[in-house]
Amino acid sequence: MLYSKLLGRTTKTVSSEEESINAQFLIRGGFINKQMAGVYNYLPLGLKVLTKIQNIVREEMLAVGANEILMPALTQEESYKTTGRDAMDVLFHTEGPGGSKYVLNPTHEEIVTPLVQKYVFSYHDLPLGTFQIQNKYRNEPRAKSGILRGREFNMKDLYSFHTDEESLNEYYEMIKEAYFKIYSRLGLGDLTVLTYASGGAFSRYSHEFQTLCTVGEDTVYLCEKCKVGINKEIIAEQTTCPQCGNVDLVEKNGIEVGNIFKLRTRFSDAFNFKYLDDQGKEQKVEMGCYGIGPSRIMGTLVEVFHDQKGIIWPESVAPFKYHLLVLGKEDEVFAKANEVYTAMKKNGAEVLFDDRRNISAGEKFADADLLGLPIRLVISKKSIEKQSVEVKKRNSDQSELEPIENYL
């Protein structure tokens, strides 16, 4: 991609309303732009990152055999009356023709439960997992954390359906592992810990995945031996590590990057969703739900991986792997850079070519640091004289010369 053809420029400053690091760098870099508090536009660079995160999440959900579906944002309010959740304060309400009452879904239990009920009749049809990746809506009173907490945000939600608690428990453990694979592929594996949190009325615990980070809104008590946390909300009841009994817990801040929850029969009861067991008897369906927010993950990555100059994207989600810069104004230098760019693209490399002519070397370097692509390649008169390219990783201070033929 040619930088000159990309919609979204770097800017030096950002509105003082933006308190969060993620919003500041993402807006300054031209990844996103604010529509209003808690609602953002994704420019081409930002959409590439978001799509890569979604694809990693999708691949791991398909790998455990879950079915991908797509549910609507708009739904009849009635569905929330059925579960008694119509008074939730985060619901956005709207009206359809003839004053019919709709809401914008903040989550999809009210949609997925009766949907799956239409296709599941007997124990032969279970267990079943189904997920979707789509935008959700929450009427947040405060939306000051950039894309960490939005009024419109992107979510992957997986729902699972089971004959009994044992099947639910097995599935739950399988998804726990799938989640760790996801965080590992996103570059967050080492920083992310399983955290025990409140389970509500139907289960003892739910689990969150907390990425440890000083700006995290959540407080977690960490067992450093087990790499397991306890959310502050349950620390009064659970004062020791649930895995090893360790009492020596360390207070940390975390960003919740995922949560998994045994819903048990909370929603199947509401919709009277039952199945026939092998004796032909009706039984209650057990359910679990498992969330990860790709847009929140994107914000978290920026909070965790940046320095004063800008973002440092993990390679798995970087919008491009290479940032090709050309220094100087000579036509032959531009021609050589263009040759390298064309060859790299032909070889299938993901490369952003800063082809701007009237921009100083200093500005180009500053923009490259701000955008945070993993590998910076510089072509200049000097490097061409040595038949080489200057190569520098974004997360390193050292650059080195490599033969230009490696890139041709």
Added chain:
Amino acid sequence: MLYSKLLGRTTKTVSSEEESINAQFLIRGGFINKQMAGVYNYLPLGLKVLTKIQNIVREEMLAVGANEILMPALTQEESYKTTGRDAMDVLFHTEGPGGSKYVLNPTHEEIVTPLVQKYVFSYHDLPLGTFQIQNKYRNEPRAKSGILRGREFNMKDLYSFHTDEESLNEYYEMIKEAYFKIYSRLGLGDLTVLTYASGGAFSRYSHEFQTLCTVGEDTVYLCEKCKVGINKEIIAEQTTCPQCGNVDLVEKNGIEVGNIFKLRTRFSDAFNFKYLDDQGKEQKVEMGCYGIGPSRIMGTLVEVFHDQKGIIWPESVAPFKYHLLVLGKEDEVFAKANEVYTAMKKNGAEVLFDDRRNISAGEKFADADLLGLPIRLVISKKSIEKQSVEVKKRNSDQSELEPIENYL
């Protein structure tokens, strides 16, 4: 994919509310499920079709150099006051914290214009095209056409920005061609005609792409020589073929599967979006917009490609290319079918394997016809004796035996 693991079963009947062919077949086949009038869930088979359509549209938009972005559904009502469109009757309204007024976007001129304005300053930055593929919302008084006309529906909208009318005209012609490529890849090329429609206050005409189909809601007067139509809405002013002057026009029904529109300065004026020309003087930005609805395309394909038994998907958008059926109950027949399934998957073929054991041959054939995958493969005791597979195309009555080794 194993049919037994797929969420979404075939059903023999469908609610009598569903008047349209597309909704009937898509619901009966387990592609979609109705949430409420004009709002549908996409089950795995349906989501696969939708995604393939989106990808064809996306590829052709990227091929003309357009930037993909993602804009929100939720937007401040104020943006529509700026353009005087806040009284549009299709707007869904909702309220945010403190009674702030939001709408759900039915289209995105009010969002994209000020967004692009932030990054475009001079003639160097133009022309520029940017598109998104996302769900849009229209408070339709009537929603009886399945996924042809929804209250929540999927749209690709491309917007282009130009220094002058000449540049807009050139771009417009380029997109016209890109649209024909899209319809051709979707299997709709032969049935889809460019149709002249009202241009509004700023242009003489806009253009629609109408797929000729007896159930189409639109009336088109077709010049059979030029394969060009005139929408009934302008036939009083435009009584002859605009291309050859032919007066012998034939009345047809059509489904509008795309429309392109020269917005000129309608929205750039409202947002005072100007650029600096090569003399450093401020000039008005010219705009165009270009829509295609992937969900409507999906519905159109069903309206156009079906018979009494079910859907006949074009290969480019079929959820799977092959439908593998196994007849009989013998374990060795199932084992052979499973071997073929595994080999085909390994070779990268898209194959749906109907692995159900307690279903009759007749029901399996009926389901295959309903689902409409391009190629049906049948493995039975008989076919195995002849070391062959029975192969039948969905759009043909003839089946033939092929050596089973071709599929191993």
